[in-house]
Amino acid sequence: MVSASGLPAPKSMDAIMSLCKRRGFVYQASEIYGGINGFWDYGPLGTLLKRNLREAWWQDVVMVPCWGRRGPDGETVSIVPVDTRIIQHPKVWEASGHVAGFNDPMVDCRETRGRYRYDHVQVFVPQNDQPGDKPVFAYVGDQPSEAKQRKRAEKTFGAVKPVALSSLAQPWARVIAPDAEQPGTLTEPRMFNLMFDTVPGAIRDEANKAYLRPETAQGIFVQAKNVWDTNRVRVPFGIAQAGTSFRNEVTPRNFTFRSREFEQMEIEFFVVPPEFLEGDEKTTADPLAWYKFFRDWRMEWWKSVGLGGENLILRDHATDELAHYSTATSDIEYRFPFTSPGFGELEGIAYRGNYDLTQHQKHSGTKLEYRDTGRGEVLPNGSRRGVSYLPHVIEPSAGLDRGVLALLCEAYTKDESRPSPEFMKFHPRVAPIKAAVFPLMDKDGLPEVATKLHAELAKRFARLGMIETDAKGSIGKRYARMDEAGCPFCFTVDAESLKGQSVTCRDRDTGVQTRMAIDSVVGFVGEKLGA
RNA sequence: GCGGGCGUAGCUCAGUGGUAGAGCAUCUGCCUUCCAAGCAGAAUGUCAGGGGUUCAAAUCCCCUCGCCCGCUCCA
Known part of the structure; x- marks a missing residue:
């Protein structure tokens, strides 16, 4: 069967899920109690499959990094492991930006189904008048709705001025949402609780609130200084960690793809900032050279465990898709039956500059610079004076459970002509x-x-x-x-x-x-x- | 969070007010010289959960939970 897009018809997700249950790959978590939304358990075969994938990553990343290949600088790639906690100091997540990003109140439009950050919504009100109970026209800056809403507001009031929606008291009945026709379609702001929280300590005290990590990466950044201070590692080198993370997905969906508890396999690979590179290094040891090296090797790695073929793609992010601190990011994506003909992310490889170390240095007040004794002015005795810098980082961050799901989907084969179809x-x-x-x-x-x-x-x-x-x-x-x-x-x-x-x-x-x-x-x- | 669909045996599903069912899988024999074969037998259910209507509820009503699909979200 071939669909209109020219692709083979997607495999049946129902059939895959049914086999997963029947043969003990994946069970619904707490199934006998009715299940719990966004959580899945692995049965014996699934546990082994997942262990084998995690072990393959561990062997190929930590024990024999990059299959023993040399990096773009011609040296053997060096990567060491850490094992950091799910619960960190709450300030870790303020520094990383997760607290802010996870705590924005949002408003939804019932008519257009749009969703907006409450603090981003502006409204047009009469210039020289109290808005009273007249309608107000809402928009989000820099979007087409701004001009349109201004025009509508001027038609109603004459001269208008913009104010923040949050500056108005009880505006909900008279707000006309961006792109909406009727007033009163915006919900009151609601918090999106995207990080799980918990309270360490035997006595429950909200002041001690802590979070379950939404990614393993921050544990690496927070310990990076300890790692290079106490181990004989030299930049460029990487720190790797596999472990469980938690996110309150808005909509757990698509079998295990979007779960609230999941396992990640992450590398933070620290490289010399471009401004400290000398001579040939400017090409061979540039962060972007390392970025390309990891991007291409990670792609090969996923192929090596069985995801070859047209269902796996490497997709470079467009400029407008990049996070503000990243100058290059690509995703390794798999065409899952439920995303086909589109793709779902398995691993992201990002050049993050020194954003994370900068943030932690700032928030912790601890100097996180690396002392590179192989650079700087040549001293009379032939050694170098050394320079200090915050290393730049290349982050290949993979989803283990998503990898397992991709393996299951890729492996599932239906052939009615066989005795075992x-x-x-x-x-x-x-x-x-x-x-x-x-x-x-x-x-x-x-x-x-x-x-x-x-x-x-x-x-x-x-x-x-x-x-x-x-x-x-x-x-x-x-x-x-x-x-x-x-x-x-x-x-x-x-x-x-x-x-x-x-x-x-x-x-x-x-x-x-x-x-x-x-x-x-x-x-x-x-x-x-x-x- | 919104809208739609669904939830009955391990799996796939039938059962629309009156005794809880089928196929496959599983288990035990027998048989068997290479692909879910054959014969005989067995076990298997809080009908998602709770409440209500009724003489009687898997079935009708309400609530809750979960899964799927579409929006939305995915830092």
Whole structure:
């Protein structure tokens, strides 16, 4: 099936969710109590899938950064981990801008369904008159509504002047909202409570209010100075952290895509500010060179775990889309069934300048400059005087749960021509079940051979994922079960195995069987898993 | 937050006022020399939750919760 856009018809999200429940990938949180909006739990297979994806990130980012590649400056990439708390000092979130951004009162228009920041809404009132109970015309500056509303107001009152909506007492019945026809369609301002709060301390005291982190990144920035003061790291280097974050999404939606509790995998990679670069460094070690390096490598990485193909794109942000502190940002986006033909964000790679360190330096009153002893004036003894600066930062920030959801959507395959029409095409590296061993029949000495091979595989690979064995039922049914769980390889012991010490290896994606020596199975699986 | 749809077995769903159902999956046998096969049997439900109407509610009414879709939001 091909849709009007020329794309294959999106996979059925209902079918994917149904399989996720049926096979124990994802359950609704607190389901027996009716569920809780915006929270999802993982079952055994989902937990393993998620662990495998997190572990792949950890191995490729922290243990062997960027697969051992050299950065644009020609040096090995250095990244160290931290593990910081979900609850930080409340001022962390004032410095980061989250408190302000998360606490704006908003007004909604019932007629146009527009939503505006209360403090951004202006109204036109008569120039030399009290507005009394006359209608007032609301607009948001720099939008087309401003000119239009001015015209309407002048038609009604003659000369008008703008005042803040918030300066009027009880205006709600007579406000004509931007782009609205009727008065009285604006709601009273409401707070959008986007950060979860909590109160540390055994005695509840609102003055001690703290927040559950809305991102793991700030924990990294807050400890960055400690990391470079107490470890032998030198800029450029990165700090990585994976962990849980919380956001009060306005509308939890689209299965696990927009959850209120979710896990992030973030890198803050600190680089030399451009003004301190010398000679060739101006091209090879420029922040933008690092930005491109990470952007392109992160894209390759997502492909390597099984998201290749046309459903994955790298999208550079347009200038007007950039946050005010960023000069370059791109998103790695996946075409989810529920976003198709559009895309949903998996990871953002942003060049953030020194915005975050500047903010924390200011709010904490603690100097966060890095002392770079490899730069500055050359002293008589040949060493350098050293310079101090706030490093610039490249931030590749990925959503782990979104990654898992993308893996589930990408893996889900429907093929009515197969005996097992639904199957999960996981890359072996992330597959929760790595291999299965079956005796063709539950008799004639076959189970004994299968048990032995299963034990060998489990000894070698069970720390990476499940190794299954099952002797019951028809062989087709057992293959089909493994297909649904996404197990890439099934090894079957048959009568020939007893004579020739060989088994068949069935490939999940093609159903093709090849015969191989029992002795070679462990090596074969190891090679496929890259283990 | 607004509008629409939905909620019955593990899954997919039927059941519109009168005994809680089907298919598939699951489990136990038998059978079986490679793809959800066959035969026999078994287990499985707060009908999302609460309240109301009624002799009687899965069914009608109200409230709540959750999921899906469209707006909105996504710092």
